[in-house]
Amino acid sequence: MDLSEVLQGLENLKDIQTKVARSMAVAGGKIVRDEAKLRAPVETGTLRGAIYLAYREGKSTDTTVVYAVTWNSRKAPHGHLQEFGHWAVQGGKRGKGGTETSWVPAKPFLRPAFEASLARMSQAMMERGRERLAELLRDMYTPRDEEFV
Structure with a gap:
């Protein structure tokens, strides 16, 4: 009994899994990204336009695939201030001199x-998993000529 075809098939399944x-x-990431764009503050639209879905190669492994919904911090360096809130200085410089600070609440x-999109x-x-698996299995299986006889 020749198991080479079976072993090759199992090896191909590893690629299919990834x-x-x-x-x-x-x-899934596209759903969250689109929802985040809808919820982002729109005063200028800069933050909304900077939100994207990114593959995290450094955090991904052979068994784990990691994507993140984030924003381009060069286009919208204030994104973290909106998400988590921040201190604001009222008039003048920070420090001694009687200037007041106030907490600006987060608008996550x-x-x-x-x-909301879970x-x-x-x-x-x-x-998508069902669709992609069917596509890959269809591409992997090539019938032999004698199977059509």
């Missing part, structure tokens, strides 16, 4: 976007 996981992660958009994200990931 491809399916990446496709699923992108599908990423964390609520994630929480159900839709899970559904989109499962749908």
Whole structure:
């Protein structure tokens, strides 16, 4: 009994696993990204336009695929101030001199976007996983000529 075809098939399944996981992660990430864009403050629209989905190669491994919804900090360096809040100085310089500071409350958009889109994200990931798995298995299987006789 020749097991080379079986072993080759199992080796191909490792590649399929990574491809399916990446496709699923992108599908879920797009849902969260779009929700975050809807929730981002729109005074100038800069922050909203800077939100994107990024693959995190340094955090991904052979068994884990990591994507992050984040913003381009060069385009919108104030994103963290909106998400977490910050101190503001009222008039003059900081420090001694009688200037007042006040806390500017957070207007979070990423964390609520994630929480609000969990159900839709899970559904989109499962749908994309099924589609991608079927595509890859179809591409992997090439029937022999004698199978058509």
